[in-house]
Amino acid sequence: NAGVTQTPKFQVLKTGQSMTLQCAQDMNHEYMSWYRQDPGMGLRLIHYSVGAGITDQGEVPNGYNVSRSTTEDFPLRLLSAAPSQTSVYFCASSRERGGYEQYFGPGTRLTVT
């Protein structure tokens, strides 16, 4: 199993540009989520999904969109990048029944200039 994979590992964007961060898992997990990690603020939930076709907002959803057309994939779209979105982004997945612990991807370091 590859676990949770994220691409790209690093990205630099200019203000106003859009892009999609990719996330995939091969563990057939129902639950997937996106977090951003900023110094001193821990991990903050952006969006999450409890299954294909079902998504919901987390703590800091503004400026981000998600969709979940398959169990495996959960891409995060930045609509119009802003310097405030400079951060490290982590995708995670978990099994909903009997599990709940999350498996994290390696992260994407995004810089917006």
Place this chain on the structure above:
Amino acid sequence: AQSVAQPEDQVNVAEGNPLTVKCTYSVSGNPYLFWYVQYPNRGLQFLLKYITGDNLVKGSYGFEAEFNKSQTSFHLKKPSALVSDSALYFCAVRDISGGYQKVTFGTGTKLQVIP
């Protein structure tokens, strides 16, 4: 709303000494509690969880944690610290009651084990 507090930004402990990393939580229903560890430039790794049952849970790498409902705490402990335990530790909570599905993380505690 649910929340997690990790009151210490950093904990320093000598190698071989016991360590404790503190976590308190607030939920309206029944908590599912987790500890994760993050090494530099890596994603988070799961250490242990409390779902139900015995209040003392054991996890990876010799870590354990005790669920205390009256004090709403879930402190991480290890009897004898190793230099390789130096990392960033996160506590997380999920309130399953009523189907609540969001996971909330604390701000993290940096553990420094001194040789």
